[in-house]
Amino acid sequence: MKASLFFLVAAAFCLSAVRGESHPLTDIPAPLEGVQTVFWLPEYPEKQFPAGSLVEAVVGVHNNANNPLNVTAIIGSLNNAQAFHQFYQNFSYQPQQAVVRPGEEASLSYYFMPDESFPPREFQVALTVFYNTPAGSFASTFFNETIDIVEVPPLIDVQGIFLLAALLALLAAAVYGAKSGLEWYGILKPKKASRKSEVKKRTVAAGEENEWLKGTNFNQGVKKAPKSKAPVKAAPEVTPLAPEPTPVVAKKTK
Numbered sequence: 431m432k433a434s435l436f437f438l439v440a441a442a443f444c445l446s447a448v449r450g451e452s453h454p455l456t457d458i459p460a461p462l463e464g465v466q467t468v469f470w471l472p473e474y475p476e477k478q479f480p481a482g483s484l485v486e487a488v489v490g491v492h493n494n495a496n497n498p499l500n501v502t503a504i505i506g507s508l509n510n511a512q513a514f515h516q517f518y519q520n521f522s523y524q525p526q527q528a529v530v531r532p533g534e535e536a537s538l539s540y541y542f543m544p545d546e547s548f549p550p551r552e553f554q555v556a557l558t559v560f561y562n563t564p565a566g567s568f569a570s571t572f573f574n575e576t577i578d579i580v581e582v583p584p585l586i587d588v589q590g591i592f593l594l595a596a597l598l599a600l601l602a603a604a605v606y607g608a609k610s611g612l613e614w615y616g617i618l619k620p621k622k623a624s625r626k627s628e629v630k631k632r633t634v635a636a637g638e639e640n641e642w643l644k645g646t647n648f649n650q651g652v653k654k655a656p657k658s659k660a661p662v663k664a665a666p667e668v669t670p671l672a673p674e675p676t677p678v679v680a681k682k683t684k
């Protein structure tokens with residue numbers, strides 16, 4: 431299902447490539463000698479992007495040429511890792527306005543979002559910064575590497591929960607062991623009777639408090655949390671988990 435959607439998208443791109451007008455990535459100008467670039471992927475340094483997530487790429491442009499550079503735009507694409515000429519997705523053309531004088535450098539952010547229909551596997555992503563000087567138009571491809579599209583990580587980390595449960599069990603065992611040891615040596619006196627009545631009282635109190643919640647499934651199996659500082663809310667806030675809207679960030683570093 432996902433794979434077929436993916437091929438549809440790919441086919442659509444190929445079709446428009448046949449018909450389309452000149453795309454900025456069709457004839458990329460050469461880089462200007464003396465211009466060096468570096469890049470960072472602040473959030474995904476491992477180059478593993480969940481499909482459908484917004485990725486920020488930062489390019490550092492260092493101008494060792496003799497003329498000031500006018501950085502005009504950044505654009506990129508996602509391609510077949512084995513056959514670069516196959517374009518699966520062209521990322522948005524993002525205009526830039528930065529002048530980098532000789533000897534200076536600037537860092538600029540570019541945001542792209544690999545389509546959520548892509549299956550988890552290897553692709554190639556190429557990102558190119560375009561700039562002008564009085565001598566003409568130039569471009570530097572600052573990123574052109576194999577990346578991994580990965581599955582969106584699950585909201586609940588099952589492994590983590592098991593690990594936490596195991597740790598808690600260990601801790602409980604240790605506490606119980608220590609307590610038994612102390613009792614054995616007579617340092618701590620077991621006080622079973624008093625504890626039982628106390629627990630009884632407490633559950634009664636909690637039951638009364640939660641009387642108004644009957645009929646909802648809010649308090650099923652929920653014990654009163656003794657340490658919670660937040661006031662008990664009047665209505666259970668059980669909204670269905672909506673995906674967070676992806677922020678479209680328009681940040682630009684100059």
Ligand SMILES: *[C@@H]1O[C@H](CO)[C@@H](O)[C@H](O)[C@H]1NC(C)=O
Pocket residue numbers: 443446447448450453454455456457507517519520
């Ligand atoms: C994507 O970019 C390539 C390379 O410039 C171009 O051939 C193709 O037409 C573009 N596709 C779309 C859908 O704009």
Ligand SMILES: *[C@@H]1O[C@H](CO)[C@@H](O)[C@H](O)[C@H]1NC(C)=O
Pocket residue numbers: 499500529562563564565
């Ligand atoms: C670069 O930008 C400056 C100011 O924005 C402008 O005056 C100049 O003509 C531009 N140069 C080129 C080559 O685009």
Ligand SMILES: *[C@@H]1O[C@H](CO)[C@@H](O)[C@H](O)[C@H]1NC(C)=O
Pocket residue numbers: 458514556558571574
């Ligand atoms: C990216 O690298 C591939 C080789 O892996 C090359 O064919 C392609 O032209 C490069 N793309 C750009 C935009 O430089």
